[in-house]
Amino acid sequence: MAAPACERPLRMAVEQRPPYLYMNAEGQMQGSDIELVRAILQQAGCSLELLPELPRRRRYTMFLAGEIDILPAASMTAERREVAWFTAPYFVEAVALFALPEKAAKLRDIKNFEDIRSRGIGVISQSFGWFGEGFEAHKPALRNDGLLSHYDQLGHALQMLKAGRGDLVLADRAAMRQLLLRQKLNLVELDYLPMQGSARLMLSKRSVTEAQFKAIDAALQKLEESGALKQIRSRHGLQ
Template sequence: MRLRHVLLAATLLGSVLPALACRMTMALEQWPPYVYRDAQGGYTGLDLELLRAIFKEAHCTLVTLPELPTARRQLLFQKGGLDLMPAASDTLERHAYARFSVSYRDETVGVFGKAGAPAVPHHAGSFAQLARGKSTLLAPKVGWYGADYAAARPALEKNGRLNTFGSFRQGILMLDAGRADLLLGDVLAVRHEARQQGVALSTLPFLALRAPVHLMLNARTTSAADLARLNAAITRLEQRGVLAAIRNSYAAP
């Protein structure tokens, strides 16, 4: 009889307690203007603003951990030490350890020249045209920047017309110093760094890449219900124009 009373009490208690809280952790990595420190030392940026809006709408808690290098973040995520990574591409191999939200913004990659530079081919409308021309190019050392760039890269390398950089700050400084005619990179990141360095840019009339990015949830530490909760929040915010307003405030393409 006593056991029955304990079980009944536990059942009644469970019926009045709130559902298990939705709480996810992510490690920060500075990637201006998506994530960076403001003048007061706090973290801000396009991705953080979008994530905070999404998590608030989903009634979930987003816990941000101290900064980690990209490789360590990826490894920790795969080992189950992090629940979430933003700005992720949905690839088949990642489905072994992750689940993906619907897209919450696009990744865009463009080609830029220094404003007023005579060698900038403003008429070029594709990487194929650039590869057939004479312009030299600066590009990030790592990352995927679209099939057109991948196809043109061997010819650029063969002719000694391609140099690489490790950070956009380095890339902008190299462009400003005349180390190349053009620079390839994430549109918002390049524009942000150019403003920081006071370098005026011109933009070629084509995008090298436009692709959706997603929230990547750890399959070991999150549930299908967590994913559904975030997806529903993204969908509602898109319908109300909230996410578009945040993206527009950063002039996202």
């Protein structure tokens, strides 16, 4: 183990998002993010403190104030780099489109969101989050055409799909696969992936020093090279 890098546990707020974070039958939080982050911090000589679940906006405000140290599964942007350190990627995040089996045959040939809009196909997407440049570019037009509906929780998206509120659900691929497996449901995943990219740990510059960040990033890369992180990801169906 590396020399201790942290004088106190680093704080991370949780959010129900299987398989990344979820509460088990015993009322304890678990998931790939907890296992991966704990392994990385332990390798760096740090420990993890889980904070209670908080609204997304409140969580980010606390992060900016240095009251939360880590936000997992983050995408790196120029704006965020002003306030946060970003580690190397620790898993590949993908966004996919899902359809009911009886409608999938007519939707399998979709290649982009221009196809979706021109054919008048309704899309059900989460009310927050980043789902790729293609979706962001076409979101205003889809909304203006009445082809866009929103969900807050993934379970609601399935209800909306069955009720005919849209033809496709846009969702995190691993999260949707986990939900379908747990509920023993069957949806068809389209070949077109609106987004596939690197997810990183975002560390607050207000509460995490550059030296601590470098130790954590080095620990992550060491565990990646050894295959330890791959083993954790595989158990949760992640790349």
